[in-house]
Amino acid sequence: MNLKQLSDILGLSPTTVSRALNGYPEVSEETRQRVLAAARAHNYRPSARAKALATGRSMAIGHVMPISSQHEMMNPVFADFVAGAAEVYAREGYEMLLSLVRDDDEERSYRELAARGSVDGIIVHAPRRGERRIRLLHELGLPFVVHGRASDERADYNWVDVNNRRAFRRATRFLLDLGHRRIALVNGIETMDFAIRRRAGYLEALAEAGVPADPRLMRADEMTEVYGHDSAREMLALEAPPTAFLVSSMITAIGVRRAAEEVGLRLGRDVSIVTHDDDLSYFRNGGDEPIFTATRSSVRDAGRIAAEVLIGVIRNPGAAPVHRMLEAELIVGQSTGPAPAG
Amino acid sequence: MNLKQLSDILGLSPTTVSRALNGYPEVSEETRQRVLAAARAHNYRPSARAKALATGRSMAIGHVMPISSQHEMMNPVFADFVAGAAEVYAREGYEMLLSLVRDDDEERSYRELAARGSVDGIIVHAPRRGERRIRLLHELGLPFVVHGRASDERADYNWVDVNNRRAFRRATRFLLDLGHRRIALVNGIETMDFAIRRRAGYLEALAEAGVPADPRLMRADEMTEVYGHDSAREMLALEAPPTAFLVSSMITAIGVRRAAEEVGLRLGRDVSIVTHDDDLSYFRNGGDEPIFTATRSSVRDAGRIAAEVLIGVIRNPGAAPVHRMLEAELIVGQSTGPAPAG
DNA sequence: CATGCTGGCCAAACCGCTTTGAAATTCCCG
DNA sequence: CGGGAATTTCAAAGCGGTTTGGCCAGCATG
Numbered sequence: 001m002n003l004k005q006l007s008d009i010l011g012l013s014p015t016t017v018s019r020a021l022n023g024y025p026e027v028s029e030e031t032r033q034r035v036l037a038a039a040r041a042h043n044y045r046p047s048a049r050a051k052a053l054a055t056g057r058s059m060a061i062g063h064v065m066p067i068s069s070q071h072e073m074m075n076p077v078f079a080d081f082v083a084g085a086a087e088v089y090a091r092e093g094y095e096m097l098l099s100l101v102r103d104d105d106e107e108r109s110y111r112e113l114a115a116r117g118s119v120d121g122i123i124v125h126a127p128r129r130g131e132r133r134i135r136l137l138h139e140l141g142l143p144f145v146v147h148g149r150a151s152d153e154r155a156d157y158n159w160v161d162v163n164n165r166r167a168f169r170r171a172t173r174f175l176l177d178l179g180h181r182r183i184a185l186v187n188g189i190e191t192m193d194f195a196i197r198r199r200a201g202y203l204e205a206l207a208e209a210g211v212p213a214d215p216r217l218m219r220a221d222e223m224t225e226v227y228g229h230d231s232a233r234e235m236l237a238l239e240a241p242p243t244a245f246l247v248s249s250m251i252t253a254i255g256v257r258r259a260a261e262e263v264g265l266r267l268g269r270d271v272s273i274v275t276h277d278d279d280l281s282y283f284r285n286g287g288d289e290p291i292f293t294a295t296r297s298s299v300r301d302a303g304r305i306a307a308e309v310l311i312g313v314i315r316n317p318g319a320a321p322v323h324r325m326l327e328a329e330l331i332v333g334q335s336t337g338p339a340p341a342g
Numbered sequence: 343m344n345l346k347q348l349s350d351i352l353g354l355s356p357t358t359v360s361r362a363l364n365g366y367p368e369v370s371e372e373t374r375q376r377v378l379a380a381a382r383a384h385n386y387r388p389s390a391r392a393k394a395l396a397t398g399r400s401m402a403i404g405h406v407m408p409i410s411s412q413h414e415m416m417n418p419v420f421a422d423f424v425a426g427a428a429e430v431y432a433r434e435g436y437e438m439l440l441s442l443v444r445d446d447d448e449e450r451s452y453r454e455l456a457a458r459g460s461v462d463g464i465i466v467h468a469p470r471r472g473e474r475r476i477r478l479l480h481e482l483g484l485p486f487v488v489h490g491r492a493s494d495e496r497a498d499y500n501w502v503d504v505n506n507r508r509a510f511r512r513a514t515r516f517l518l519d520l521g522h523r524r525i526a527l528v529n530g531i532e533t534m535d536f537a538i539r540r541r542a543g544y545l546e547a548l549a550e551a552g553v554p555a556d557p558r559l560m561r562a563d564e565m566t567e568v569y570g571h572d573s574a575r576e577m578l579a580l581e582a583p584p585t586a587f588l589v590s591s592m593i594t595a596i597g598v599r600r601a602a603e604e605v606g607l608r609l610g611r612d613v614s615i616v617t618h619d620d621d622l623s624y625f626r627n628g629g630d631e632p633i634f635t636a637t638r639s640s641v642r643d644a645g646r647i648a649a650e651v652l653i654g655v656i657r658n659p660g661a662a663p664v665h666r667m668l669e670a671e672l673i674v675g676q677s678t679g680p681a682p683a684g
Numbered sequence: 685c686a687t688g689c690t691g692g693c694c695a696a697a698c699c700g701c702t703t704t705g706a707a708a709t710t711c712c713c714g
Numbered sequence: 715c716g717g718g719a720a721t722t723t724c725a726a727a728g729c730g731g732t733t734t735g736g737c738c739a740g741c742a743t744g
Contacts (some may be wrong), residue, residue, distance in 0.1 A: 045457035050730035079421040115387035392700035
């Protein structure tokens with residue numbers, strides 16, 4: 001069933017039917033009702049393809065996830081972010097296009113996306129140090145919102161981000177206040193912008209407390225469980241092991257906990273863990289009493305917000321860049337306690 | 343830059359340029375080279391919108407993820423499956439459209455997807471008991487592949503699935519062979535097809551060994567960490583607690599492990615765990631020595647295979663339904679050992 | 685009563701590509 | 715060298731919508 005057929009049935013021109021369906025005023029209320037009823041009755045939906053061509057808008061938003069050519073990892077946080085964004089798209093009539101692109105042909109992919117016109121806007125994921133996509137997207141004139149920030153990009157752009165620096169500074173200070181002095185940082189890969197900021201927050205807090213940073217207590221890698229485990233095992237074997245760990249992800253924190261338990265340390269007594277918690281739907285940090293003390297910020301909310309911002313930008317292209325800084329809350333759970341004496 | 347402009351530059355008709363770009367034989371090799379060079383030089387890409395309208399194919403594949411209206415959970419396994427599928431799409435020139443649809447307006451969503459013609463085919467995720475989407479999609483005439491199976495659908499259809507029944511029967515038998523008699527099942531929600539099959543495999547193995555199934559040792563819920571923990575805590579508090587757990591997901595198994603450790607049981611000695619392992623990129627089951635004994639089957643591979651099957655179906659609509667049964671391997675790790683005496 | 689609006693509708697052009705059917709050119713062979 | 719076949723190119727008609735500009739009837743205005 002296409003527009004022509006529907007209009008034939010109704011004895012109206014396609015013009016009138018189109019206007020009736022799209023809420024234009026130049027059609028009598030009576031006709032509009034007749035058209036709407038017929039459309040429903042015949043289960044008519046305008047072809048997305050034709051509509052996109054005619055209007056010049058595809059009503060789709062692209063999520064481009066960089067896949068590192070070295071580490072083939074699918075970011076688990078991505079799933080929840082996308083779920084949040086998808087909610088908004090469904091509500092606003094947009095579709096979601098997902099591309100995973102290897103970082104070695106990133107530029108080509110973005111250019112193609114723009115030239116082919118399959119999306120009206122883009123969410124940029126996982127900004128890194130020396131991020132080049134922002135300049136590229138500006139040049140391409142495609143509306144976009146960055147989830148996170150690109151530290152060394154001087155131009156202004158739309159972003160939605162957690163205040164990672166402040167969160168990790170607070171978390172570190174919290175551990176310092178508990179008497180910890182040897183605090184390990186088990187971070188994400190430090191080419192990722194969020195990891196750079198977390199490290200900065202951690203170092204700031206240490207500096208403020210006059211505690212020297214120890215390179216042997218700082219790790220950065222992909223945030224898997226095994227990485228958490230192995231890092232913790234090695235650090236706990238040092239002659240002066242850490243008494244606390246600051247970890248960048250719940251999953252990695254699970255690994256750290258496993259390591260601690262393997263060497264007979266009890267969490268919250270012998271060793272403390274604070275982790276960042278993205279509030280993932282399948283990995284809720286306990287029920288009433290959180291398992292881990294954590295800096296929590298829902299990545300699903302971030303997805304929702306980013307989608308809303310992007311739709312706003314698409315609708316109102318001239319507006320000034322939007323920045324949404326989300327603050328993480330510090331949740332005190334069972335994984336922290338005073339530094340053990342000695 | 344559109345086709346018309348490019349053809350004007352070249353002094354050729356749009357027809358010829360189109361044919362040259364799409365590899366039709368009716369154009370001289372010399373002209374083709376000239377056209378290709380000009381296209382590259384001017385960075386020309388055909389508009390996806392126009393192409394879709396003209397060809398009737400959108401070169402996009404829809405992934406429809408049901409979101410339960412009760413439990414708002416984003417399946418973490420989904421991310422890796424999608425990553426696998428995306429690889430194939432990138433290679434084959436398809437785009438991926440993601441819809442999360444609440445199960446209460448599922449039928450509407452699918453009808454809309456079909457009528458609007460924004461995708462050429464669909465991957466159906468998370469089939470459940472009493473699955474109605476298969477009949478619907480047949481009716482709509484949209485090519486599709488199911489990830490999993492729908493037990494009570496008698497019509498034939500394309501599917502890619504893990505042999506869940508066999509995997510769980512093997513795992514149960516493995517535990518039985520180690521002397522365990524009180525084996526708990528910590529399953530996914532048992533309206534999900536995969537969970538039904540896993541339960542069947544578990545029950546079969548028990549029956550074969552003449553061990554009666556104990557309803558107090560069988561749980562089914564969303565596979566979160568907290569669920570694993572709470573179920574295990576409760577079961578371990580029974581007067582006759584289980585000596586082994588068979589768990590449906592690594593994440594849930596982590597919760598079970600946490601519960602075991604809380605009550606002072608050591609894994610592989612006091613209590614055993616076998617889990618299903620989807621081989622998630624961020625949750626590799628240890629390095630050389632697996633943490634958990636597990637039935638392993640890469641969901642990323644499943645995504646790849648499902649995508650390939652679907653593309654095959656789209657290209658060759660008449661073919662007989664394709665079934666791809668993936669076998670899980672049983673990996674022996676550190677989480678299992680002989681049943682404790684007594 | 686001529687004029688100017690206005691509300692309701694329509695024909696036709698257009699979005700940017702593919703594809704059909706035909707025309708123009710080249711080639712081959714008797 | 716002429717004529718049919720093969721090669722190369724093109725004009726025009728879609729695909730299924732939106733949108734521009736115009737038509738017509740009915741009504742108020744001067």
